Amino acid sequence: MNIKEAYKITGVSSSTIRYYEKEGLIPYISRDKNGxxxxxxxxxxxxxxxKTMRLAGMTIEALKKYIKLFDSMQNHQKEELQLLxxxxxxxxxxRDDIQLAINHxxxxxxxxxxxTAQLESEIKQAENKDILNN
Known part of the structure; x- marks a missing residue:
């Protein structure tokens, strides 16, 4: 399939797919006779x-490291698992930080x-004190 079809399936833009290829996150994509x-x-x-890992906050560097281990011909399962x-x-x-903020x-x-009512009351009391003191 071409890059537009890949976009429709993954929701990842063609420019991002090209970026992933350039950065080595995905292997070189072969081209047909028309390029x-x-x-x-x-x-x-x-x-x-x-896409899922990026949405979750995984850095490009961490993804590169994981994919390099994953794609290597050697067994790096321990390192892959540790990175994950x-x-x-x-x-x-x-997630915990976000949940704390959501709870707040x-x-x-x-x-x-x-x-709001309490704050307005406190402001009015302070204004009244200022008026009486002047």
């Missing part, structure tokens, strides 16, 4: 994996009018 990239199912799976575990821990920490926003939203 059009010919992307196969294996490449689609790789693009989807990269490290990335998972990073993502879990980010939920509290502020739930109590918005109570807090």
């Amino acid at each position: 059009v990239r010919d992307i196969d199912e294996h490449m689609i799976r790789r693009i989807k994996f990269i 575990k490290e990335q998972k821990a990073i993502m879990e920490e980010k 926003l939920d509290y502020k939203i739930t109590n918005f009018y109570d807090h």
Whole structure:
């Protein structure tokens, strides 16, 4: 399939797919006689994996390292697994930070009018004190 069809399947733009190829995240994509990239199912799976990991915050450098290990002809399963575990821990920490922020926003939203009324009351009291003191 060509790069436009790959975009329709993966949601990854053609320029990003070319970037992934340039950076070595996906292997060189063969071209047909007209120079059009010919992307196969294996490449689609790789693009989807990269997209998912990037959305989750995995850096290009970490992806390169993982893919280099994965693509090598030698057995690097321990290193691959360790890299995946490290990335998972990073993502879990980010998730926890995001959840903490969401919880705080939920509290502020739930109590918005109570807090607003209290703040307005405090401001009016301060203004009244200023008027009396002048």
